[in-house]
Amino acid sequence: MNTETVPAFGGPEPVAPVTRHVQVVANPTAGGFRFQTLDRLVARLDDLGVRTDVRLTRQAGELVEIARGLSPTVDTLVVGGGDGSINEAVRGLVDRPAAPPALAILPFGTANVLAAELSLPFAAHRIAESIVARKIAPLYLGRIGDRPFLLMASAGFDAAVVHGVDPKLKRRIGKLAYVAAIFRLAFRRDRPDVIVTADGETFTCRIAVATTARCYGGPLTLTPHTGVTVPGLRLVTVDDDRPLALLKAGVMLGLGRLARLSGVTDRAVVKVRFAGADVEMQVDGDPIAPTNGSIEAHPRVLSIITA
Incomplete structure (x- = not known):
């Protein structure tokens, strides 16, 4: 087998060290979606003193554009959906010329492999507290073509x-x-x-x-x-x-x-x-x-x- 040169991998691009402005984007058609869970997340973030904006998607692909065009004041993008919704967010974030915000997950969806992969909590209050605690790990991606x-x-x-x-x-x-x-x-x-x-x-x-x-x-x-x-x-x-x-x-x-x-x-x-x-x-x-x-x-x- 021909062995190609193994690429050197860097760490993630720097993100804000403190959570101050969160944009939540949720897919209401995702499996297991619950408005109550979304409301609990926002309420807990509000209790913790974090400015939170919420937006619901209306069609497939919309999250790509939302993530690409986020305000520079947003330090955290929370995706409420499954792996397909998170994929859309990732596609938008890597298209941004500036350093992207941190990504957080409010797990919905049929399987949500990423949530299982990272052993993420499903309780809204715990997710909010994790966002504010800001324990961050690198998220390495792949690409097929572009x-x-x-x-x-x-x-x-x-x-x-x-x-x-x-x-x-x-x-x-x-x-x-x-x-x-x-x-x-x-x-x-x-x-x-x-x-x-x-x-x-x-x-x-x-x-x-x-x-x-x-x-x-x-x-x-x-x-x-x-x-x-x-x-x-x-x-x-x-x-x-x-x-x-x-x-x-x-x-x-x-x-x-x-x-x-x-x-x-x-x-x-x-x-x-x-x-x-x-x-x-x-x-x-x-x-x-x-x-x-x-x-x-x-x-x-x-x-x-x-x-």
């Missing part, structure tokens, strides 16, 4: 499930909508191989995931060798997506031992590409159009507020 991602980009059966989920069913039954899509797609044999080029080596598999994160689908461990506060990318590939193999992979994923399964690889990578005729792809749980864009670490590092 599109930043928060957690992962994948191709193959994993992405086909994301494409196959009925949005209305997802709003009604949450994660079970993914289970329904898995059962519907698992017995189809017309899915193509994923052609992976990783640091100069080319091979085929059935599922390929380039990830900055440890977690997958919530609290499940995809790889124990990284996390969003750790620089660099991991590539996890699965060679067999027949029904019995998928069942075994699901069990091992639940046990945090996926890489011990035959036909699974887990490696550090610098640059990856996914290709293949009719291969489907997804980013952070949202379907995307197929692309052979390079997948690599993003040069900008954000700051995330943790518990």
Whole structure:
């Protein structure tokens, strides 16, 4: 395998040391959204002497523009939503020419992998107190082509499930909508191989995931060798997506031992590409159009507020 030069990773761009002005942006269509939770967060921030502005999104993609155009007085952006909403915020923050504010999460959404990854609190008062306590960690990102991602980009059966989920069913039954899509797609044999080029080596598999994160689908461990506060990318590939193999992979994923399964690889990578005729792809749980864009670490590092 050809080994490329490993990039040097810096720390996050400097953010204000004290929380004074918080912008909360919430997605009211996110799974598990509750106005009461939002109200409790704002009330507690007010009790703690923090100026708080609240805005609700009305359409997909709006959070990108909001994050990109935040007032320079905002020192903290709180995203109330799932991983898709957080992804939008990240895309806007990395587009800002000036140093972005710290990012905080009010966890809603179907799975909210980032909240599981960072063991974030779900109680509104605890989130408010974490924002004011300002315990900050670096948030390392990836990008596919010129599109930043928060957690992962994948191709193959994993992405086909994301494409196959009925949005209305997802709003009604949450994660079970993914289970329904898995059962519907698992017995189809017309899915193509994923052609992976990783640091100069080319091979085929059935599922390929380039990830900055440890977690997958919530609290499940995809790889124990990284996390969003750790620089660099991991590539996890699965060679067999027949029904019995998928069942075994699901069990091992639940046990945090996926890489011990035959036909699974887990490696550090610098640059990856996914290709293949009719291969489907997804980013952070949202379907995307197929692309052979390079997948690599993003040069900008954000700051995330943790518990």
